[in-house]
Amino acid sequence: MAKFLTQEQIDEYKECFSLYDRQRRGRIEGGDLITVMRCIGSSPTPAEVRRHLLNHSDAAGDLDFSSLLSVMHRQQQQEAPQREILEALRRSEGGRRGFMEVSLLRGRLTGQGERLTHREVDELLQEAGLESDGQLHCEQFAEAVTRNAAKR
Numbered sequence: 001m002a003k004f005l006t007q008e009q010i011d012e013y014k015e016c017f018s019l020y021d022r023q024r025r026g027r028i029e030g031g032d033l034i035t036v037m038r039c040i041g042s043s044p045t046p047a048e049v050r051r052h053l054l055n056h057s058d059a060a061g062d063l064d065f066s067s068l069l070s071v072m073h074r075q076q077q078q079e080a081p082q083r084e085i086l087e088a089l090r091r092s093e094g095g096r097r098g099f100m101e102v103s104l105l106r107g108r109l110t111g112q113g114e115r116l117t118h119r120e121v122d123e124l125l126q127e128a129g130l131e132s133d134g135q136l137h138c139e140q141f142a143e144a145v146t147r148n149a150a151k152r
Contacts (some may be wrong), residue, residue, distance in 0.1 A: 004073050013072060015042050017065050028068070032060035036068065042075050082146040089138040099135045 005013075008141045016039045020028045028036060044052070052074070056067040063071070090109055102125065109116045109124070115126070128144035130136050140146040 005069060009072075010069065013040055013068060014065065017068055027062040027064050030057050030063065030117065033063060033071070033075050034069075037072070037075065040072065042072065044075055045093075048075065048078075060069075085142040085145060086138055089142060093138060097137045100138055100141075102130060102134055102136055105136065 016036055017028060019031045019039075020036050030053045033053060034044060034046065037044050037049070052071045053061065053063075056071050057063050089100060089105075090098070092104065106118070106121050109121050110118060124145065126142050128136070130141070
């Protein structure tokens with residue numbers, strides 16, 4: 001699995017893995033997998049973690065580092081944040097052919113789902129290079145947000 005990941009990614013994963021390898025036996029407990037994955041920057045659902053554990057854990061429910069690399073590779077293949085953001089924007093834009101009022105986006109982000117504060121929305125708009133009024137191009141916004149998130 002290491003051939004699909006950069007050395008930088010492997011080093012980052014190893015560092016996080018080591019924090020949860022409490023007994024220093026080269027294994028983490030299955031119950032820590034979701035925390036390790038989120039520490040690394042992935043966003044698995046509990047169902048995805050259960051599936052990963054079924055496929056990659058040993059009889060005791062533990063994972064070694066090689067298994068974590070396999071899990072992370074599979075998770076990266078199925079996570080597509082830019083596509084997910086674009087799909088959500090398109091559902092919210094109401095037929096405006098790929099454009100959305102910034103005020104509408106602000107209302108959605110501060111009032112629905114995992115609510116953001118107005119300050120967080122301002123930071124998001126700033127990262128994407130947008131003013132707090134006017135319209136945004138959905139594809140460009142999704143690309144800018146995911147590009148800036150990858151830099152962090």
